[in-house]
Amino acid sequence: MLLKSCDPNDREGSMKLVEDLTMNANQVQKQILHEILTQNADTEYLRGFLGSGDSFHRELFKKRVPIVNYDDIKPYIERIANGEPSQIISAQPISELLTSSGTSGGQPKLMPSTAEDLDRKTFLYNLLVPVMNQFNVYTSPDETILCPDNQQSMYCQLLCGLIQREEVLRVGAVFASALLRAIKFIEDNWQELCSNIRTGHVSDWITDSICRNAVLNILRQHNPELADLIESECKAKSWEGIIKRLWPRTKYVDVIVTGSMAQYVSTLDFYSGGLPLVSTMYASSECYFGINLNPLSEPSNVSYTLLPNMAYFEFLPVNKKHGEEGERDTCDVSSEMNCSKKEDKEVGEEKGEAVDLIQVEPGHYYELIVTTFSGLYRYRVGDILMVTGFHNNAPQFRFVHRQNVVLSIDTDKTNEDDLLMAVTEAKQLLDPLGFLLTEYTSYADTSSIPGHYVLFWELKSRRGNPDQKLPEMDRNVMEECCYTVEQSLDYVYRRCRSKDKSIGALEIRVVRQGTFDALMDFCVSQGSSVNQYKTPRCVKSGEAIEILDSRVVGRFMTKRIPFWEPYGIDTIS
Ligand code: AMP
Numbered sequence: 001m002l003l004k005s006c007d008p009n010d011r012e013g014s015m016k017l018v019e020d021l022t023m024n025a026n027q028v029q030k031q032i033l034h035e036i037l038t039q040n041a042d043t044e045y046l047r048g049f050l051g052s053g054d055s056f057h058r059e060l061f062k063k064r065v066p067i068v069n070y071d072d073i074k075p076y077i078e079r080i081a082n083g084e085p086s087q088i089i090s091a092q093p094i095s096e097l098l099t100s101s102g103t104s105g106g107q108p109k110l111m112p113s114t115a116e117d118l119d120r121k122t123f124l125y126n127l128l129v130p131v132m133n134q135f136n137v138y139t140s141p142d143e144t145i146l147c148p149d150n151q152q153s154m155y156c157q158l159l160c161g162l163i164q165r166e167e168v169l170r171v172g173a174v175f176a177s178a179l180l181r182a183i184k185f186i187e188d189n190w191q192e193l194c195s196n197i198r199t200g201h202v203s204d205w206i207t208d209s210i211c212r213n214a215v216l217n218i219l220r221q222h223n224p225e226l227a228d229l230i231e232s233e234c235k236a237k238s239w240e241g242i243i244k245r246l247w248p249r250t251k252y253v254d255v256i257v258t259g260s261m262a263q264y265v266s267t268l269d270f271y272s273g274g275l276p277l278v279s280t281m282y283a284s285s286e287c288y289f290g291i292n293l294n295p296l297s298e299p300s301n302v303s304y305t306l307l308p309n310m311a312y313f314e315f316l317p318v319n320k321k322h323g324e325e326g327e328r329d330t331c332d333v334s335s336e337m338n339c340s341k342k343e344d345k346e347v348g349e350e351k352g353e354a355v356d357l358i359q360v361e362p363g364h365y366y367e368l369i370v371t372t373f374s375g376l377y378r379y380r381v382g383d384i385l386m387v388t389g390f391h392n393n394a395p396q397f398r399f400v401h402r403q404n405v406v407l408s409i410d411t412d413k414t415n416e417d418d419l420l421m422a423v424t425e426a427k428q429l430l431d432p433l434g435f436l437l438t439e440y441t442s443y444a445d446t447s448s449i450p451g452h453y454v455l456f457w458e459l460k461s462r463r464g465n466p467d468q469k470l471p472e473m474d475r476n477v478m479e480e481c482c483y484t485v486e487q488s489l490d491y492v493y494r495r496c497r498s499k500d501k502s503i504g505a506l507e508i509r510v511v512r513q514g515t516f517d518a519l520m521d522f523c524v525s526q527g528s529s530v531n532q533y534k535t536p537r538c539v540k541s542g543e544a545i546e547i548l549d550s551r552v553v554g555r556f557m558t559k560r561i562p563f564w565e566p567y568g569i570d571t572i573s
Pocket of ligand 1: 099100101102256257258259260279281282283284285286381383399401402411
């Protein structure tokens, strides 16, 4: 049984476990695949490809079982969701279907999970304790974390965190976007939080009684001195270093700042006063992948070591080296998230054979493929990773980007097709006005919290008069365009907008005619080929945004919130 137990308090033992696993990466991977196949040999899915009998050989598995994406396995997962037995894909009972932030056809992907998966996740979490030399004690009582009302949960957790400020050694959230939302929440609510601490009374709008009682257990008495202290920090003109000022013993900020979250590093640096930002782990609803063995490395240098006992990993080579500027379809040569269609196709064409964990080469790029215990076989996760080195025999990876995602503020992942579909829907509203949408691009504006999507639209009047300003009365139509784009974006986007409030209202900035020509000139000046130039559907470079912004003739946002309703049960992976 490769699922070893890890005692988080036994630093030496845990580190030895990491050494053993990484030293024997190849053997562990072989064993993992053997275990998965033995265990699941009788599932309908595997029998379909392998038959029964002597089918456990790695090469045979690779030859017969196809590499798949979500849409290929969706019918199997939907059957399980509709009550058919787990045996379709997994020998162990599937106890949960986790909703991933990835979507398919606008709906969240459902990822199978078994009771044993929980042990695997615990194993990885436990390994982080000695790596970080940390204590896994939280200031938030479980009841406040589990409170179904987001606002009450956030308020109570922050209140508890402030009351226990002297004990706090690290501040964090899973993703950077969530931590910044918490800081914004304090900015908006510090007077009330201080008043609660001053009087020893929890605000009346905290109506969830279980959550309320848990907070009262911590807020045992009024504490005017503490309230004064917090108030004086929050009253300060600048919030620079507020994390360190509110929680003075904080040693580091525990938050993922790799991948799309890299866009928040400078804001976090500002609020944290330069505390180390530590991205500890790389995980998903499909499977937990690995940990960062050098937690104090700079955000841009973070590498994750995949733990070979989590799943069977394969790697599809992505033939083009990222950052080869002339080959990009986008003009944002520095953007890692800004994956182009062309790149996507190259991955899709699978020019290389999928290789094993120990076969990957430093400096090369790969798409991650997993085979899990809970019923995913050769499943494309959609993440592109670059090999940065090895820890013993286990490769270490930098997270490069999520395939084809162009916009992301929180857990949303909007790709070019999603954006195109949403814009196509919305631009129809321009027809009666006599305007045509001739070009568009986008960027994730994170200058305020929460961040929001910005679309730059270049319009053309059917009747000529290119510089014609949109008449004031058309504001309604433009706002409706904003609403239609949002309404057309996928489930996770709309959940972030409506329920989590982690994304602000989408903005359309209309630019004057000729703006996209100026953008093209800029991209060409940066090395894009004129012949191959295609308008980037997302820009990240400050200069490109500046070119667009300086030509804006109208800004529009909707006041309406897009419709969203829960899809099954949302689970935090
Ligand atoms: P979900 O399935 O919703 O939990 O999302 C998992 C996805 O989040 C992964 O496939 C990655 O694209 C992204 N992700 C998770 N951990 C990290 C990380 N440490 N750095 C960058 N992206 C991450």
